[in-house]
Amino acid sequence: MTGFDIFWIFFILMTLQPLMRQRFLEAARQRMIEKIEKKRNSRVILLVHRQETMSFFGFPVMRYIDVNDSEQVIRAIHMTDPDVPIDLVLHTPGGLVLAALQIAKALKRHKAKTTVFVPHYAMSGGTLIALAADEIVMDEHAVLGPVDPQLGQYPAASIVKVKQEKPVEKIDDQTLILADVSEKALKQMKEQLKELLSDKYPANKVEELAEIMSQGRWTHDYPITFEEAKKLGLPVRTDMPAEIYQLMNLFPQPVRYQPSVLYDPSPKRASENKIESLVKSLK
Incomplete structure (x- = not known):
């Protein structure tokens, strides 16, 4: 075997390594999902958007809620009997309103109990989905977010405010068009949210939450x-x-050469500190 052959073997192994690692992670995730489903007697669905080293050359890919996600989640809901509870794990910055609404409405229509778990964050479209569930289980440090429409890089509410506070003759045509679209987007989102919340709260509370x-x-x-x-x-x-x-834990971020967070991964118990202090005092 020549040095050239060794180089090519090494190159092939390096390019396949991320793919093999991904396969091992997927198998571990499936085992954990099955464990949770057996314990809770439910259907577990994950909607997790996190950077992962997924390509052959290890480039990180960041994703958001899209139509493909809505297709997959709705398919999983359809494959679940009406009397089987659904547990949806959300970890997402948000994404397309259309896709998030499709998931939210499918979750709302499921007859058995629906629970959304938010271990870290479910912003924007993620919150829209969470609001459709019967209950939301959050980590004590987890967060949700507003579901106000965005037009490109600008909030729809802020564009409308420009029209309200500035004379029309001093506003350019493009801004006026954006303001018109923003008014429609705000109205549509409020109505959709009221529909999602209609069977959970009194009418006045639904109106209040949709507005906020x-x-x-x-x-x-x-x-x-x-x-x-x-x-x-x-x-x-x-x-x-x-x-x-x-x-x-089975959805790791891409490995960095110099990690920004370091800690001993083993659990730290108060009793261990007491034992260590006692041993030091006896020396």
């Missing part, structure tokens, strides 16, 4: 914590199963 969540009260990246969600009257709780955290 969709009409630009906050910036689009505003973090709605568990405490704030509770004050709003959302069906949230914090008893997150340990298996959900274990499942999320």
